Amino acid sequence: MSTTPLRLKELSKKEDLLTGGHRMCAGCGAPIAIRQVLLAAEMPVVVANATGCLEVSTTIYPYSAWKVPWIHTAFENAAATLSGVEAMYRALKKKGKIKERIKFIAFGGDGGTYDIGFQSLSGAMERGHDIVYICYDNGAYMNTGIQRSSATPLGANTTTSPAGKVIPGKLQPRKNLTKIMAAHGIPYVAQTTPAHWRDLMTKVRKALEVDGPAFINVLSSCNRGWRTPTDRAIEDCKLAVETCFWPLYEYENGKLTINQKPKEKKPVVEFLKTQGRFKHLFSPENEHLLKKAQELVDKEWEDLLREERMWKAEEGE
């Protein structure tokens, strides 16, 4: 089977499997990312979706924006639900009732992945199901109205970590889920953004090709929660990568590769200053939080570089 080259001209000829007419917000990063994922797939896929914006906005009965088989059961269990689908696929394939090769993709937001769905995700990865779990991480529970999650960055103003007179937004740094998933020792783990479409689609193809579980964390802007104009979705994702707030990297069978190293690493304030959720951090009394935010980014980036150097040194021997 020939693979569609990752060129816009060729890709534009492929059918969109998430059709227009869904009710995601203008300026939302998620449907852009989902369309890229589905465009990247070169084989039939079945999708499971955690409860969230993507699920409610694309399947308002009696309409559906999905042109692929799609299932939603609850919030915390997209990975468990899909592991059941995949188990049935194996059972029926074994009995000759299904002939074709089908791949399985779960979509969840950061709430459904980092928090409430974390256990079922970890379990499914450990059991080795042949599924790809894709988290679209917009850094809060946006569907219920912008509540903090464990993916919410330090200092962000959300409706449950409001920037008040005494407490300046979220006090805790975000959980590094991509690293945690890498620690599961699964064949493929990566993070990317829809602003880097070729990177995203290459990663999706790698994830679909491996035999066994794969996880991709996709930073996805939310203009409602990030407090940005609707035309900022792609620009803000680019800034996240240029500031190393969200480095593009992947683990292939445990080996780290950093996919993009900014020529000049921008200060994290470049990413923060365009977003209303961080506005209060620019008041003089919150200077320490900006400093802390920079330290967090620097540490994660340096750790990644060190780890990659280690791999390169080993290969050089």
Next chain:
Amino acid sequence: MGKVLAVTGNQAIAEAMRQINPDVCAAYPITPSTEVMQRFAAFVADGKVDTELVTVESEHSAMSACIGASAAGGRVMTATSSQGLALMWEMLHIASGMRMPIVMTLVNRALSAPINIHGDHSDGMGARDCGWVQLWSENGQEAYDNLIQAIRIAEHEDVRLPAMVNMDGFIISHSIESMEFLPDDVVKDFIGEYKPKNPLLDIENPVTMGPLVLPDYFMEFKRQQHEAMLHVKDVVLEVAKEFEKVSGRSYGLFEAYRLDDAELAIVVLNSAAGTCKDVIDEYRDRGIKVGLLKPRLFRPFPYEEVAEALSGVKVIGVLDRAESFGGFGPMYMEIASAMMTNGSKPIMINKIYGLGGRDFMPEHAAMVIDELKEIAETGKVKLYKDYLGVRE
């Protein structure tokens, strides 16, 4: 005729599952149902079944995976108890709302707190509004027979609902009884091939399952679920008739024991019914007209049929192995509702017994019958709801 063997209730269930040979099982260990999946895992490991066994990390994921597997288009089974069922609770509603004919054995056990691993009906009764068909079983034989029939009931074209088969934890699950098993090929023929409906794995005809349904359509979904439940009674009887042909064992919506001319009656589920029947025989020998009704199908509840069976009874003692704190026991509420359908007005008392595995002894059954007799003679009720066999 099949083999007669001495086995535990759990062993009987595992054996039924081996014979049913489902496509997927997703389960998580919990006392007292653990042995079911343990034995079944051995069948998988020894190649005695073709099942894909998904050993999930929680009961919530067990039921989630069962729903995913059932939606994908095949036969799915699981087993659990107590806290496990409680953790599944969210997904139980989703399994029935999505019309997934999953069949589960529920080895009944008390709910925490305080934590207790022994048999009572709090788990199954707590799940009575989850939209699952519920069958209850007095002993291992009934549990085995019910499980095989549950496949046919759940998957029936007019039903397509999940079903749970209840049996008492430890009292039945861990006790050895002599039981008759059907031959493998008889079970295979009886359950037939699974017929998927709009399966998720039909790539050519993509379906969207589990969409958001707003007020404009939500009630129609629920009405259809209700309609499916309305069909269950007939299907249960039809399946029972066919089952009798292959097994020689006859089943109805409930068992009526010496009830025809009874003036006093006990209503009780599961293993305690056996104890009560022995005591009823003793009272019958003394000329006391007492009988028993043991529901088998609890969801949907056969109100009219139960009312008809109890219509000549003057005083009914309803025994509940589950509490509804601040209310009557769940079985009492059903029997009271049933009696409303035919206008007969027996006096009814409610006894809460056997919680957390507390033994239900013949003398407890005798105490109830004595009290029913006294009420019939005096017309006076001391307490409508009371505990049996408890330290006050």
